[in-house]
Amino acid sequence: MTVHLNAKEGQIAETVLLPGDPLRAQHIAETFFENPELHNTVRGMHGYTGTYKGQRVSVQGTGMGIASSMIYVSELITGYGCKNLIRVGTCGSYQPHVHVRDLILAQAACTDSNINNIRFGAKTYAPIADFGLLLRAYQIAQERGFTSHVGNIMSSDTFYHDDFDQYKIWADFGVLGVEMEAAGLYTLAAKHGVRALTILTVSDHLVTREETTAEERQMTFNGMIEVALDAALGL
Numbered sequence: 001m002t003v004h005l006n007a008k009e010g011q012i013a014e015t016v017l018l019p020g021d022p023l024r025a026q027h028i029a030e031t032f033f034e035n036p037e038l039h040n041t042v043r044g045m046h047g048y049t050g051t052y053k054g055q056r057v058s059v060q061g062t063g064m065g066i067a068s069s070m071i072y073v074s075e076l077i078t079g080y081g082c083k084n085l086i087r088v089g090t091c092g093s094y095q096p097h098v099h100v101r102d103l104i105l106a107q108a109a110c111t112d113s114n115i116n117n118i119r120f121g122a123k124t125y126a127p128i129a130d131f132g133l134l135l136r137a138y139q140i141a142q143e144r145g146f147t148s149h150v151g152n153i154m155s156s157d158t159f160y161h162d163d164f165d166q167y168k169i170w171a172d173f174g175v176l177g178v179e180m181e182a183a184g185l186y187t188l189a190a191k192h193g194v195r196a197l198t199i200l201t202v203s204d205h206l207v208t209r210e211e212t213t214a215e216e217r218q219m220t221f222n223g224m225i226e227v228a229l230d231a232a233l234g235l
């Protein structure tokens with residue numbers, strides 16, 4: 001047990017999918033896992049372990065934001081020995097060519113969080129995905145015919161900005177979209193020498209203002225889950 005997870009030793013697999021939403025964790029376990037078992041109940045942040053195509057795999061909700069998700073990522077790595085961490089989340093698109101329901105494979109993550117300034121001071125650390133996982137996920141997405149974009153994203157501490165148009169500075173530098181966790185995940189994975197990737201489904205669009213429903217965000221977006229699970233097979 002760790003401070004925020006009450007799974008027993010050995011109850012969590014080396015590969016863990018990480019949605020922000022604990023109800024998406026339940027949906028993933030019930031839809032994709034054989035024999036899913038609930039491994040965490042602390043704070044209602046549900047986590048499940050089962051098998052996928054015969055390989056043990058877990059899914060753990062992380063909550064929203066770098067602060068919450070880094071607690072779970074830290075405990076999964078240091079408390080349970082997890083080695084392959086794949087975030088499966090939603091994001092807003094910053095780019096006209098990146099459409100709602102497209103996939104983004106986050107090669108790297110900018111952030112407005114102070115989390116890395118605490119570590120690195122005035123120097124800038126560049127949080128990046130594991131290249132092997134990224135390549136596998138991209139190839140699988142291509143084979144399945146999913147529209148996917150590989151590139152830089154923004155992990156923001158702020159969902160509601162006072163100035164809506166502030167995203168344009170990032171869009172001008174090619175950043176594809178915005179979520180709230182990947183930069184923390186990539187930084188911790190690098191520190192501990194484990195693999196990490198973030199796969200996102202575009203749930204809303206900052207340019208066109210198109211949106212999806214909460215139910216769709218919780219219950220669908222299964223394409224990215226298939227990509228994540230198949231990319232981790234054999235690891």
Ligand SMILES: O=P(O)(O)O[C@H]1O[C@H](CO)[C@@H](O)[C@H]1O
Nearest residue numbers: 019020021064089090179180
């Ligand atoms: O869909 P999830 O994984 O929660 O990800 C995105 O959605 C939340 C904001 O609505 C943030 O956690 C953001 O990163």
Ligand SMILES: O=c1cc[nH]c(=O)[nH]1
Nearest residue numbers: 090091092178179180
């Ligand atoms: O963090 C997020 C997630 C989805 N859409 C956004 O605009 N931001």
